[in-house]
Amino acid sequence: MLNRADIFEAIEGQLTRSAASAGHLAVMMLRVEGLREASLRFGYAIGEQAHLRARERICAALRPIDRVFSAGDDRFAVVLPGLHSHNHVLLAAMRLLQAFERPLHDLPCPLQGRPEMGVALHPDHADTPDLLCRRADMALAAAHARGESCLLHEPCETHDEIVYEELREAIEANRLSAYFQPVWNLQRNTIAGVESLARWTSPRQGLVSPASFVGFAERSDLIQALTRWSIGTTLRHAAMLRDAPGLTFAINFSPRVFARPGLVEQLMDLLEIWGLPPSVVVAEITETALVNDLDAIAHAMRRMRDRGARIAIDDFGTGYASIAYLRRFPASELKIDRSLVCDLTCDPRTAKLVQSIIQMAHHMDMATVAEGVEDQATQDLLTAMGCDYAQGYHLGRPEPAGDFVARYAGPTGGESRVSGSS
Ligand code: C2E
Ligand code: CA
Numbered sequence: 478m479l480n481r482a483d484i485f486e487a488i489e490g491q492l493t494r495s496a497a498s499a500g501h502l503a504v505m506m507l508r509v510e511g512l513r514e515a516s517l518r519f520g521y522a523i524g525e526q527a528h529l530r531a532r533e534r535i536c537a538a539l540r541p542i543d544r545v546f547s548a549g550d551d552r553f554a555v556v557l558p559g560l561h562s563h564n565h566v567l568l569a570a571m572r573l574l575q576a577f578e579r580p581l582h583d584l585p586c587p588l589q590g591r592p593e594m595g596v597a598l599h600p601d602h603a604d605t606p607d608l609l610c611r612r613a614d615m616a617l618a619a620a621h622a623r624g625e626s627c628l629l630h631e632p633c634e635t636h637d638e639i640v641y642e643e644l645r646e647a648i649e650a651n652r653l654s655a656y657f658q659p660v661w662n663l664q665r666n667t668i669a670g671v672e673s674l675a676r677w678t679s680p681r682q683g684l685v686s687p688a689s690f691v692g693f694a695e696r697s698d699l700i701q702a703l704t705r706w707s708i709g710t711t712l713r714h715a716a717m718l719r720d721a722p723g724l725t726f727a728i729n730f731s732p733r734v735f736a737r738p739g740l741v742e743q744l745m746d747l748l749e750i751w752g753l754p755p756s757v758v759v760a761e762i763t764e765t766a767l768v769n770d771l772d773a774i775a776h777a778m779r780r781m782r783d784r785g786a787r788i789a790i791d792d793f794g795t796g797y798a799s800i801a802y803l804r805r806f807p808a809s810e811l812k813i814d815r816s817l818v819c820d821l822t823c824d825p826r827t828a829k830l831v832q833s834i835i836q837m838a839h840h841m842d843m844a845t846v847a848e849g850v851e852d853q854a855t856q857d858l859l860t861a862m863g864c865d866y867a868q869g870y871h872l873g874r875p876e877p878a879g880d881f882v883a884r885y886a887g888p889t890g891g892e893s894r895v896s897g898s899s
């Protein structure tokens with residue numbers, strides 16, 4: 478693995494030093510194809526020898542002031558200070574390619590290593606060790622994908638790349654915030670829990686709602702990190718309300734996150750760490766057009782439910798979340814979409830439909846949650862229809878999770894002070 482602390486320190490040291498002497502600093506991520514295969518074919522001991530031989534080659538091809546770090550079986554991170562132009566880094570890359578023209582020797586069998594390199598430069602491409610390394614890493618991935626031996630970081634030009642980078646950094650640096658919106662128990666007229674909703678304050682765009690960035694995260698691989706962030710942040714706040722038992726915390730799960738294994742275990746581990754029972758979690762899940770592995774999702778949901786978490790089908794009635802979904806998933810709650818709820822008091826057909834959904838859900842031992850309740854008349858009608866829970870601006874807008882926790886965990890306890898009708 479990349480010895481992050483060492484390499485960051487080396488870069489940091491150079492950045493401070495080169496401020497006066499100017500010039501570029503390059504961070505190069507270098508992969509020597511063939512080293513990993515040597516480990517797998519001949520054993521780790523031989524793999525390590527091959528790695529050492531490759532490291533010697535790299536050091537010999539570079540200047541004494543350049544620093545070389547091992548960063549995995551077949552990878553190295555190289556710090557090249559004091560370069561006077563971009564061409565100098567390409568020169569270094571040429572020398573490295575030449576160094577590997579001969580097979581590596583002193584091994585049980587000769588090994589032909591082939592280097593691939595990705596480079597990011599200070600100050601042109603990034604100004605922190607972290608970003609320099611990541612951009613060099615991305616350039617290496619691009620070089621590999623395109624079959625090139627060396628690529629410089631290409632500054633993000635498209636809107637998507639900018640958003641991707643910004644959002645990735647925001648998630649990693651924990652710069653998103655969790656907002657909590659109360660979920661109201663209609664029949665008892667008390668708060669039942671909250672739904673956790675992400676907000677992102679982007680340096681360029683200000684406060685961005687998840688309607689804008691969740692879809693983007695879902696189309697890229699960022700949805701995994703976003704979901705992990707959301708679970709972690711929600712449970713951290715939930716733990717502060719441990720003394721207010723009975724509250725549930727709904728977390729949004731994109732179906733795509735179940736494509737990779739391990740999420741259910743991570744959720745359970747975090748619950749244990751925070752000393753919370755699984756029953757405080759409601760996993761909200763919406764069907765989306767992109768999902769193809771329904772069995773994997775159903776399996777993950779069943780495991781969550783078996784361990785005591787609750788499952789809600791989100792956005793029911795939007796066309797995505799359909800009857801077919803209901804049949805396959807072991808949900809405990811059905812969230813009736815805002816588009817149905819907002820027409821409730823003015824359209825008798827919609828009212829009949831919502832009434833039928835509530836009855837059907839109850840027949841199937843599911844509770845119902847109405848979303849988007851914006852006035853008292855709608856709240857009253859839903860209560861009369863037997864709907865169990867509701868959520869909406871009329872019952873409480875999403876607010877920073879910390880504010881909610883402070884208010885709810887305050888000296889006189891919570892439910893009367895979490896507004897039910899403001
Ligand atoms: P959702 O799960 O359907 O969340 C409810 C959305 O309705 C929220 O929008 C909420 O602010 C809004 N809302 C609540 N009450 C009312 C109301 O009375 N009237 C109106 N007009 N809107 C109301 P938000 O926060 O913009 O979230 C949008 C969607 O983004 C969410 O829809 C959810 O699918 C997704 N999302 C939010 N946070 C996360 C997250 O951390 N992870 C994932 N995977 N998705 C998230
Ligand atoms: Ca939701």
Ligand code: CA
Binds near residue numbers: 791792812814
């Ligand atoms: Ca919803």
